[in-house]
Amino acid sequence: MPVNNELQLNEHWQKIYKISRIFVYVAFILTLLYACYLVLFPSASFTFSFKNPDSSKNTIVSPRDKNGTLNKNGKVKSGDTLVFDTNPIGDFSEAVVKFTLEKKSGPVQNSSVSTKRSYRSFFYPEGEKLTNADNNVEYPKLLSSANSVFLTSQGKIWPIADVATFESMGFNWNDVQKSNSEETGSYEKQKLFTLKSPQPDGIVFLDKSSGKYYVIKNETKRELANPEVVLPNLNMHPITADGKGLNTEEMCQLKKSFSIFKKYSCIIPIEKMQSIIGNDYQFKAGFGSDVNIQNANVTFKKTFNVKNLKSAISILKLRLTANYYGQ
Amino acid sequence: MDKIKKILIGDLGIFLYKILNDILLLLIISYAMLLISEGAMPGLVSAHLSFTRLTLIIFVILGMIIYLGKINEINFKIENKKTALFGGLVIFYAVLIINSLLKFAWWEIGVITIASVALLYYLYKNFIES
Numbered sequence: 001m002p003v004n005n006e007l008q009l010n011e012h013w014q015k016i017y018k019i020s021r022i023f024v025y026v027a028f029i030l031t032l033l034y035a036c037y038l039v040l041f042p043s044a045s046f047t048f049s050f051k052n053p054d055s056s057k058n059t060i061v062s063p064r065d066k067n068g069t070l071n072k073n074g075k076v077k078s079g080d081t082l083v084f085d086t087n088p089i090g091d092f093s094e095a096v097v098k099f100t101l102e103k104k105s106g107p108v109q110n111s112s113v114s115t116k117r118s119y120r121s122f123f124y125p126e127g128e129k130l131t132n133a134d135n136n137v138e139y140p141k142l143l144s145s146a147n148s149v150f151l152t153s154q155g156k157i158w159p160i161a162d163v164a165t166f167e168s169m170g171f172n173w174n175d176v177q178k179s180n181s182e183e184t185g186s187y188e189k190q191k192l193f194t195l196k197s198p199q200p201d202g203i204v205f206l207d208k209s210s211g212k213y214y215v216i217k218n219e220t221k222r223e224l225a226n227p228e229v230v231l232p233n234l235n236m237h238p239i240t241a242d243g244k245g246l247n248t249e250e251m252c253q254l255k256k257s258f259s260i261f262k263k264y265s266c267i268i269p270i271e272k273m274q275s276i277i278g279n280d281y282q283f284k285a286g287f288g289s290d291v292n293i294q295n296a297n298v299t300f301k302k303t304f305n306v307k308n309l310k311s312a313i314s315i316l317k318l319r320l321t322a323n324y325y326g327q
Numbered sequence: 328m329d330k331i332k333k334i335l336i337g338d339l340g341i342f343l344y345k346i347l348n349d350i351l352l353l354l355i356i357s358y359a360m361l362l363i364s365e366g367a368m369p370g371l372v373s374a375h376l377s378f379t380r381l382t383l384i385i386f387v388i389l390g391m392i393i394y395l396g397k398i399n400e401i402n403f404k405i406e407n408k409k410t411a412l413f414g415g416l417v418i419f420y421a422v423l424i425i426n427s428l429l430k431f432a433w434w435e436i437g438v439i440t441i442a443s444v445a446l447l448y449y450l451y452k453n454f455i456e457s
């Protein structure tokens with residue numbers, strides 16, 4: 001910009017301009033470094049406001065008690081547990097869990113939060129074994145039509161939100177069958193299938209730890225008694241899950257945060273869970289006193305270290321290759 | 328409004344004009360780099376930053392520069408010579424165009440390139456030369 005050099009300021013303003021210019025350039029470099037940090041060490045934040053439990057801005061999935069009853073008012077009694085799910089994309093080092101209480105709420109005492117990682121439907125309780133006699137499940141299909149991919153199950157059809165959802169749910173691109181609007185229109189249309197959605201009835205999981213196969217039915221997972229009979233009838237590969245994830249638990253003790261508000265938080269180390277398959281982190285907060293929660297918040301973070309830097313660079317390399325050469 | 332205008336005429340106005348030019352240059356360079364990164368890895372930038380917001384910021388700064396230039400009667404000639412900025416812009420556009428054409432078939436790339444060059448030549452002949 002030659003104009004800057006030609007315009008003359010008096011000595012005093014020239015001095016201010018020089019200092020301001022250095023400040024602008026330093027701020028620019030710092031912003032650039034911060035942007036690189038955000039790309040290489042991304043974080044993912046999830047929240048739930050008990051003041052607006054039906055708001056679409058709530059990203060924490062179904063806060064409930066241990067029996068599965070939805071909690072919409074944020075009230076948890078001493079000895080009770082608040083269970084909720086979050087669905088971040090990628091692997092993280094730690095999860096920062098925060099609860100903001102209502103003004104009139106009593107303090108949080110002797111309370112802890114734990115988390116496990118798997119798929120949301122794989123967390124379902126185990127039902128009876130599925131024998132050939134009650135094997136009347138209609139197995140889901142993945143259909144593609146007009147640049148969209150759909151998941152079908154029990155006469156229903158869900159349009160899959162995006163590539164990230166498809167991949168993080170453990171689906172296989174080779175299972176997608178070409179279809180047309182006539183076929184997809186014959187199913188009962190459902191809402192968008194997003195990262196929050198549980199895999200529907202009929203989805204078959206392979207537990208890689210035990211080698212057992214499970215099918216999802218009425219919010220339970222039932223072991224296939226004779227997988228050799230069922231597997232040839234499937235329209236898509238079983239989703240590989242990890243039974244180890246159901247037993248691997250990390251936890252932390254809730255402590256008062258440095259804040260004028262009634263905020264309690266703790267950090268759960270989840271580095272060890274990076275090897276576990278699944279897009280769902282299920283949290284269980286056990287309270288040792290009666291509380292009235294206003295807001296729940298979970299932030300997943302990656303620790304700034306060489307290992308995570310190398311992993312981030314290799315992910316970027318993979319994305320770059322995938323963009324130009326395909327998967 | 329008149330009070331603000333009075334304050335902005337003179338050294339403060341020229342100072343702001345110069346510093347905003349520096350900020351604009353840095354923002355335009357960043358914008359170009361971010362667009363190329365987004366083109367190479369879709370979602371890399373847009374997951375963290377809104378391009379619409381950045382475009383708006385650039386236009387607001389541009390508007391402020393024009394206003395300050397006008398009230399301080401700052402004139403400058405557009406020199407009709409190839410500067411480093413012109414060279415940079417040509418490379419930037421070439422990278423963006425090549426990147427956006429990569430996923431087409433060879434014959435499609437040929438048709439799009441010939442049609443674009445012909446259209447640009449037509450616009451140049453009809454509007455710029457006249």
